[in-house]
Amino acid sequence: MRYDLPYARPGQVIGLLGGSFDPAHEGHVHITKMALKRFDLDRVWWLVSPGNPLKSKGPAAMDKRLAHARAIMDHPRVVITDLESHTKTRYTAATLDAVKALYPGVTFVWLMGADNLAQFHLWQDWQGIMATTPVGVIARPGTRGAARNSVAAQTFDYAKLPARASRLLGRRGAPSWCFINVPMSDASSSEIRANGEWGGA
Template structure:
């Protein structure tokens, strides 16, 4: 990869929605990134809910980001057997792209607060700069174990965005329109494959 500053954006993306795209575009601009790598989760060890099949989630992310050349979709977590650990993903991508000088991990405030529950989180925060999306540009305050571990933090000032994957799934299960919540290509994909008709 010909890039020096790269953001990593992992998630279930079940389905990917306009809020995800807005956050990734904000990260590109605010952090002066050369690339944002989208990484759909393979086996989310912290989620009890069953996700849509990985091939559908991967295809929806690819459809959502096709018009932005600085977005790249990587299926390493889907291909890798066993639980999807972010630390393993970061190690794999750093080995694959040794020319990258700085890695940023895009997170929501809830993920930042829950980081000490992640596998190998103390090693993870030594490998990346945490880029945390915060409402009203407020600086997230580390709590508990996270407060005791030095880490690099950048704040992404994310406007209020009233959309979530849960809302999208609920509306689809109820037979309601989601065109305002997801990119047009994702809406077409969901309709074509009749996804999320029951939740």
């Protein structure tokens, strides 16, 4: 099962939340709603990935993950998409290049939890991502300190937008990133799988 590419028009600011969503859970829903509000986004797209290059074991089948994500994230300004299956990209840097080529005139903001910022320097072409794409970082339980002291945070300290100005993130160009603290949900895909609440393929 494959879906048409999401619609976007020039001038819009769209947040991209990538991941395996294996499975999607209330934590994803929570940070998505916070991102829409705090970063003043027109839309958020969930990019359900074919697989995470940093994980050795593959996720559940794409159709299953898409269906579950759509069931749990029912919001008029959120789109669940397997866009990376269309672009044939596995790494964020390549995905962003492909998406920007598909949607000229649209501003994309990369969204991630603070836990991802803590190890962002391990991502392929992470400096290129930070230099060309606004990044919104949403704090998750137990990750604030490691994220704030991370290689990426220190390297791009000069481009950090104060949390009080978070609504400007997608409108001031790149490099630009913003770290926001939000009321937390500690839901975890790995814990859901470990508890046997989510089957395999």
